[in-house]
Amino acid sequence: MKFIPYGRQEISREDIDAVVVVLKSDYLTQGPAIESFERAVCLEAGSGHAIAVCNGTAALHLACMAAGLQSGDLAVTSAITFVASANCARYVGADVWFADIDPETLTMSPLSCRRLLEKAQSEKRPVKVVVTVDFAGHPCDMQAFAQLKKEFGFVWIQDACHSIGATWEDSQGIRWKVGEWPAPDMTVLSFHPVKHITTGEGGMVMTHDDGLAHRLRQLRTHGITRDPAEFMNKAEAFAADGSANPWYYEMQQLGFNYRMTDIQAALGESQLHRLTAGIVRRREIVAAYEARLGGHPHIAFPKAAEGVWHAYHLAVALIDFDSAGKSRATVMNHLREAGIGTQVHYIPVPLMPYYKDPVCVAEFTQSQAYYRRALSLPCFPQLTDADIARVCSVLEVALA
Numbered sequence: 001m002k003f004i005p006y007g008r009q010e011i012s013r014e015d016i017d018a019v020v021v022v023l024k025s026d027y028l029t030q031g032p033a034i035e036s037f038e039r040a041v042c043l044e045a046g047s048g049h050a051i052a053v054c055n056g057t058a059a060l061h062l063a064c065m066a067a068g069l070q071s072g073d074l075a076v077t078s079a080i081t082f083v084a085s086a087n088c089a090r091y092v093g094a095d096v097w098f099a100d101i102d103p104e105t106l107t108m109s110p111l112s113c114r115r116l117l118e119k120a121q122s123e124k125r126p127v128k129v130v131v132t133v134d135f136a137g138h139p140c141d142m143q144a145f146a147q148l149k150k151e152f153g154f155v156w157i158q159d160a161c162h163s164i165g166a167t168w169e170d171s172q173g174i175r176w177k178v179g180e181w182p183a184p185d186m187t188v189l190s191f192h193p194v195k196h197i198t199t200g201e202g203g204m205v206m207t208h209d210d211g212l213a214h215r216l217r218q219l220r221t222h223g224i225t226r227d228p229a230e231f232m233n234k235a236e237a238f239a240a241d242g243s244a245n246p247w248y249y250e251m252q253q254l255g256f257n258y259r260m261t262d263i264q265a266a267l268g269e270s271q272l273h274r275l276t277a278g279i280v281r282r283r284e285i286v287a288a289y290e291a292r293l294g295g296h297p298h299i300a301f302p303k304a305a306e307g308v309w310h311a312y313h314l315a316v317a318l319i320d321f322d323s324a325g326k327s328r329a330t331v332m333n334h335l336r337e338a339g340i341g342t343q344v345h346y347i348p349v350p351l352m353p354y355y356k357d358p359v360c361v362a363e364f365t366q367s368q369a370y371y372r373r374a375l376s377l378p379c380f381p382q383l384t385d386a387d388i389a390r391v392c393s394v395l396e397v398a399l400a
């Protein structure tokens with residue numbers, strides 16, 4: 001009996017061929033394949049610029065740096081997310097406040113975020129950055145956060161690690177892709193193997209802002225520039241005849257080595273061709289779970305907001321373990337013994353001992369209620385209809 005994990009990557013013959021081409025080429029790190037992958041993502045997502053980096057966490061870190069977030073500043077993110085959405089603000093010394101989720105879509109509640117923004121303002125500690133999270137592949141309430149940004153003037157970082165390929169419709173009926181609408185200042189992607197497309201490890205920041213794109217590119221490689229037009233120290237940079245010295249480069253700010261390799265970029269670009277097909281299959285899988293389990297007395301499913309085309313990075317079931325009289329651990333262990341992997345996304349970040357500092361403000365009543373019921377069922381494109389039926393049968397038995 002094969003083990004069914006909750007998520008896994010898919011590597012095709014074409015993917016392998018694309019990687020081999022790079023391995024036989026002159027460039028392994030940051031050569032032509034990176035630029036090509038960045039252009040392909042811009043085209044796919046409708047973004048202006050894309051900056052590929054070594055993982056999604058590095059992308060979030062650079063986005064916070066490019067936003068000018070610093071020690072003593074405040075950032076707000078969702079209580080239900082992977083810890084990286086909060087840690088990125090801590091890397092630059094900012095404090096993190098956690099907003100609650102909307103119980104239907106499981107994305108950050110604009111109302112809860114507004115309360116935190118007002119509280120910060122009344123304490124004369126304005127919020128410099130808000131990191132919204134497109135949880136499970138459902139874009140957050142884009143128009144509500146655009147309105148909050150207008151009122152409170154923060155830099156908006158959209159953590160779209162789950163939602164590349166998702167679309168949503170604005171109040172005028174215009175459909176937007178995640179990454180296309182310029183209201184978020186930066187949109188962050190991850191290419192970890194459980195995500196929609198993978199590069200092994202990898203991440204990206206997308207932006208429509210030329211200035212932010214320039215800073216992000218510089219921060220990705222040590223804060224160094226090799227463009228003579230940007231050199232500040234003219235005496236060192238230029239020869240007497242005005243030509244740039246051939247060895248010269250200039251470090252203008254403290255950056256990192258967060259580069260992606262060309263090997264990874266080739267894999268990512270090849271995977272990108274299957275993004276939409278993969279999401280279509282994920283949507284079928286979730287529809288099949290809902291059809292089979294939706295009427296179960298102890299199981300419910302989150303609801304997508306109107307106009308949202310959900311990317312379903314995760315297939316989250318909401319299970320009332322108390323009314324079923326079974327603990328979540330018992331159910332998960334039962335599934336595991338039957339060869340089925342499940343996971344909980346996520347433990348509310350403000351419950352983490354690191355974030356238990358009393359200065360960390362958190363609104364998370366809905367997040368806690370969600371957390372008690374959450375279970376992510378297997379969801380990845382190669383999952384077969386027979387696999388889905390097996391997951392459902394075993395889950396029904398585990399809850400009986």
Ligand SMILES: *Cc1c(COP(=O)(O)O)cnc(C)c1O
Nearest residue numbers: 055056057082084161190191192
């Ligand atoms: C995966 C993920 C990240 C971090 O991505 P890595 O590539 O693993 O560093 C950040 N935020 C969310 C919501 C994620 O799911």
